[in-house]
Amino acid sequence: MATPSLRGRLARFANPGKPVLKPNKPLILANSVGNRRREKGEATCITEMSMMMACWKQNEFRDEACRKEIQDFFDCSSKAQEARKMRSIHETLEQSESLPPHKMTKLLQRFPNKSHLS
Amino acid sequence: MAAPALQAARQWSGLALGVRLAVWNLPGITQVRWSRYAPEYRDPLIDKEYYRKPVSELTEEEKYDQELKKTQLIKAAAATETSSVFADPVISKFTNMMMKDGNKVLARLLMAQTLEAVKRKQFEKYHAASAEEQATIERNPYKIFHQALKNCEPVIGLVPILKGGHFYQVPVPLTDRRRRFLAMKWMITECRENKPRRTLMPEKLSDELLEAFHNRGPVIKRKHNMHKMAEANRALAHYRWW
Numbered sequence: 001m002a003t004p005s006l007r008g009r010l011a012r013f014a015n016p017g018k019p020v021l022k023p024n025k026p027l028i029l030a031n032s033v034g035n036r037r038r039e040k041g042e043a044t045c046i047t048e049m050s051m052m053m054a055c056w057k058q059n060e061f062r063d064e065a066c067r068k069e070i071q072d073f074f075d076c077s078s079k080a081q082e083a084r085k086m087r088s089i090h091e092t093l094e095q096s097e098s099l100p101p102h103k104m105t106k107l108l109q110r111f112p113n114k115s116h117l118s
Numbered sequence: 119m120a121a122p123a124l125q126a127a128r129q130w131s132g133l134a135l136g137v138r139l140a141v142w143n144l145p146g147i148t149q150v151r152w153s154r155y156a157p158e159y160r161d162p163l164i165d166k167e168y169y170r171k172p173v174s175e176l177t178e179e180e181k182y183d184q185e186l187k188k189t190q191l192i193k194a195a196a197a198t199e200t201s202s203v204f205a206d207p208v209i210s211k212f213t214n215m216m217m218k219d220g221n222k223v224l225a226r227l228l229m230a231q232t233l234e235a236v237k238r239k240q241f242e243k244y245h246a247a248s249a250e251e252q253a254t255i256e257r258n259p260y261k262i263f264h265q266a267l268k269n270c271e272p273v274i275g276l277v278p279i280l281k282g283g284h285f286y287q288v289p290v291p292l293t294d295r296r297r298r299f300l301a302m303k304w305m306i307t308e309c310r311e312n313k314p315r316r317t318l319m320p321e322k323l324s325d326e327l328l329e330a331f332h333n334r335g336p337v338i339k340r341k342h343n344m345h346k347m348a349e350a351n352r353a354l355a356h357y358r359w360w
Contacts, residue, residue: 077291
């Protein structure tokens with residue numbers, strides 16, 4: 001569908017009827033794009049953490065008694081970090097339809113919309 | 119051979135600097151921290167074993183890498199990185215963290231005095247102890263230093279997360295690097311602040327290192343406090359999104 005028209009929508013002396021739109025900012029294209037809605041991630045390694053804390057509760061927070069649980073927790077957190085890195089690399093490589101917001105903003109800053117004449 | 123190559127390198131780095139500045143096209147932002155080296159300069163590799171390997175033992179990748187290095191420009195190594203047997207990255211990092219206003223000479227002196235103090239105290243204990251105890255007393259100051267810092271590393275950290283207008287301390291796993299940093303930071307803060315007046319840093323640091331080596335003392339207590347707070351807030355772990 002074509003862009004809806006602005007003729008007679010704003011409150012100007014030239015426009016006879018009541019205004020349809022009352023914008024609080026001037027209707028000029030900005031040189032940046034808003035960010036995408038962030039995907040809700042979940043907390044990782046909760047089970048390992050709770051196992052480790054249960055072990056701590058039993059052994060008065062001594063680290064030598066809980067070596068195995070602590071090692072499991074470390075392994076889980078390093079695996080989660082690597083998975084997150086692979087996922088972010090994957091997402092930067094993909095991007096079929098349009099650019100991600102920060103790249104789009106950089107592109108618009110290189111070819112900005114001039115709201116002034118000179 | 120060396121002089122014209124050096125001159126060419128200097129001219130090239132100057133030209134590359136100009137090229138780099140022209141390419142920098144983010145308006146309204148000026149680059150404040152920059153290095154004298156152009157981006158194509160490689161980092162030096164300081165490892166005696168790598169260079170002593172006979173040609174027959176090198177893999178394909180290493181042979182290719184060595185041939186490639188002959189054509190590429192390499193940065194100068196920092197004065198603190200050496201291939202000597204006495205160079206220890208953990209000790210260097212700790213010395214840098216102790217340094218104030220760039221006075222590396224003083225920081226290195228304090229570090230040397232600390233290690234000497236640790237060694238002296240352990241030797242006194244050794245000579246005063248009986249034969250069975252002498253086997254258990256550790257006298258190598260480097261081993262004591264490494265073990266003490268490892269004992270001080272926290273396992274889990276707390277991060278303030280904003281939810282519903284309030285900041286909650288959420289337990290969070292820490293990376294290796296962050297844990298090592300926290301251990302060193304706690305140790306240095308403890309030695310700077312909580313000590314009787316006119317005690318010198320080497321004396322206080324050696325005491326703290328020996329106590330941490332035996333898993334007692336204020337730094338270990340701080341680590342346990344952190345663990346206890348994390349345990350108390352374990353229900354908030356779901357506020358994390360990573």
